[in-house]
Amino acid sequence: MEVDTSVQPRIIRLRTQLVKKGRSRTLLSETDYSTFRIHCYATGTGENALHAHLNEDHIFVVLQGTATFGGSNGEIAKLGKNHAIVLPKGCFYQFANYGEEPLVMIRFGAHKEKADHRVNPDGEQIGGRASEGYGEPELIENAFFE
Numbered sequence: 001m002e003v004d005t006s007v008q009p010r011i012i013r014l015r016t017q018l019v020k021k022g023r024s025r026t027l028l029s030e031t032d033y034s035t036f037r038i039h040c041y042a043t044g045t046g047e048n049a050l051h052a053h054l055n056e057d058h059i060f061v062v063l064q065g066t067a068t069f070g071g072s073n074g075e076i077a078k079l080g081k082n083h084a085i086v087l088p089k090g091c092f093y094q095f096a097n098y099g100e101e102p103l104v105m106i107r108f109g110a111h112k113e114k115a116d117h118r119v120n121p122d123g124e125q126i127g128g129r130a131s132e133g134y135g136e137p138e139l140i141e142n143a144f145f146e
Contacts, residue, residue, distance in 0.1 A: 017139050021042050023040060024137045038106050039104070043098070043100060057089050060085050064104040
């Protein structure tokens with residue numbers, strides 16, 4: 001096997017502007033087999049439609065706030081700062097921020113192919129996060145997670 005010695009590490013900064021309405025997500029890094037994003041959710045927002053990803057394992061890590069995760073059988077867990085959840089491909093979930101402060105999470109996704117297939121519990125393919133109708137986030141001026 002030939003080794004590519006030109007491949008170099010990337011340093012990224014976990015920083016995002018806080019939102020008071022809606023949600024934001026920023027791609028921090030991407031490789032052929034993974035994505036790494038930072039997300040911010042205002043109170044009352046999240047990924048509220050129960051769904052699973054068929055081609056991607058992912059991990060959410062809470063950096064600030066509280067995320068309430070649910071699954072096919074009800075509530076899975078309330079995750080606070082420095083807690084994470086591992087969601088293997090095919091695992092149904094949803095989550096929301098019911099706390100009083102913005103929820104900030106990192107999301108690591110691992111996949112063999114770039115195409116993402118989100119399905120509901122009936123097996124029907126559903127649209128991405130944009131289909132949940134939050135629109136553009138309303139940012140909190142001069143307020144950042146960093």
